[in-house]
Amino acid sequence: MTDWSGIEAADYAIPADRDLEELTGELSRALADPDPGIRDGAAYSVLATWIERGVIDGPRRLALGDEMAARFDDPEIQARTFAPLVLDMLVGKGDLRPEWVDAFARWYPAEEDLRGHDEKLGWLHAVAHGADLLAVFGRHAEVDPVRMLDLAAARLTAPTDHVLDQLEDDRLARAVARVLIRPDLTEHEATAWLDVIAADFGADAPGAPVPAHLSNCLRTLRMVYVLADRGVRMTREGEPQPLPHGPAVKARLAEVLDRIVRR
Numbered sequence: 034m035t036d037w038s039g040i041e042a043a044d045y046a047i048p049a050d051r052d053l054e055e056l057t058g059e060l061s062r063a064l065a066d067p068d069p070g071i072r073d074g075a076a077y078s079v080l081a082t083w084i085e086r087g088v089i090d091g092p093r094r095l096a097l098g099d100e101m102a103a104r105f106d107d108p109e110i111q112a113r114t115f116a117p118l119v120l121d122m123l124v125g126k127g128d129l130r131p132e133w134v135d136a137f138a139r140w141y142p143a144e145e146d147l148r149g150h151d152e153k154l155g156w157l158h159a160v161a162h163g164a165d166l167l168a169v170f171g172r173h174a175e176v177d178p179v180r181m182l183d184l185a186a187a188r189l190t191a192p193t194d195h196v197l198d199q200l201e202d203d204r205l206a207r208a209v210a211r212v213l214i215r216p217d218l219t220e221h222e223a224t225a226w227l228d229v230i231a232a233d234f235g236a237d238a239p240g241a242p243v244p245a246h247l248s249n250c251l252r253t254l255r256m257v258y259v260l261a262d263r264g265v266r267m268t269r270e271g272e273p274q275p276l277p278h279g280p281a282v283k284a285r286l287a288e289v290l291d292r293i294v295r296r
Contacts, residue, residue, distance in 0.1 A: 035059055037075035045082045057083075057093055061100055064119055065112035069155025072115060084122045095130065098123045102133045105140035110148075113140065114159045117166035124169045134170055138180070141167065142187035149199025160188065160201040164208035171212030178215040182226035185209050189250045190233045197249045206256035210265035213276045223278040224285040230254070234292040243293070251293060258286045 035056065040048065047053060060083075063076035083089045089097070097119065104116040120133055141163045148157050164185075171181035185205060213223055230250055243251075261282045264273030276282055 037063070037079050040079050041075045045079060045086070045088070047088065053089070054093070057089055057097065061097060061119075064115045065104065065107065065109065067109065067111055067154055069111075072111060073155055077118075080119065081122055084126050087126075091128070094123050094126065094128050098128055098130060098133055102130075102136035105136050110146045110157055110159070111154050113144065114157045114162050117162040121166050121169050124166075124173060129173060129175060131175075134176055134180075137163070137166060137170065138184055141184055142191045145193070147193055147195040147197065147201070149197070149201055158199065158201065160197060161199070161204035163188070164201075164205040167205075168208035168211040171208070172215065178212050178218055179222050179226070181212050182209065182222070183229075185212075186226045186229045189246065189253060190229055191246060192244070193246050193249070196245045197252070202249055202253040203256050206253045206260060207265060209253075209257050210260035210276065211267060213261070213278070213282060214265065214267070214274055216277055218277065220278045220281045223276070223282055227254075227285050227289050231289045231292055234289060247293060251290065254286055254290055258283055258290075261286065 035048075035051070037060075040046065047056065060076055060080045063071050064080065066072045080089075084094065101116040101119045101123075104112050107113050107116075117137065120137070123129075124133075144159045144163070146157065147159055149161070150156055150158075167181050167185060170176045171178045185208065188205065234247065234250070261276050261279045264275045264279075266273050
């Protein structure tokens with residue numbers, strides 16, 4: 034097995050006796066490993082650095098992206114949930130294929146295992162990792178931002194018995210707010226994705242227990258409201274940027290949230 038920690042310590046230099054094609058394949062497999070020490074350790078750091086520095090060239094990156102898109106159908110949960118992280122790296126580098134967006138759109142609202150963390154598998158973060166990729170896609174000029182907003186609504190309204198934890202709801206809210214920064218969104222487009230959530234909020238009989246997915250919706254939308262009011266940082270260190278249609282988004286959010294308050 035490759036000593037990824039050693040490569041990390043050597044400023045990510047490629048070992049002289051190793052082939053980059055072979056190493057890239059091994060890194061890809063490591064990012065699906067059930068051992069969190071392998072999947073979420075030095076191998077992740079090496080892959081991210083090699084993509085950022087262009088060590089892994091364009092054709093290899095596209096092939097890696099195709100592999101990650103196919104991984105959304107993998108039977109192993111950790112393989113599915115770490116695929117968005119790699120695609121995030123690739124899109125950030127400037128690579129994009131429409132097929133990657135399509136594969137993500139099929140997987141994200143359909144994923145049923147929403148655990149943030151597992152004692153044996155470590156971090157899984159399907160909703161959070163997916164949210165990060167949704168934001169990157171939604172900010173890309175070649176991706177329809179409305180599609181990403183609708184996808185967020187589909188994720189939030191998908192039935193589940195799991196109440197989101199490990200800040201998954203906050204990550205999704207931040208992703209939505211970052212998509213809402215797009216200047217080409219109309220006011221209608223910036224608010225219409227909430228219609229399906231509003232309908233879902235009014236679907237159950239008054240007085241019935243609040244289903245898990247509605248609880249997830251409530252917390253996510255509350256954070257979207259805060260970000261619409263205060264602005265959203267596009268990077269960890271950046272200054273908050275106002276949403277172009279912030280007042281309209283806040284008004285519609287308030288209307289939607291009021292539907293569940295009056296249940």
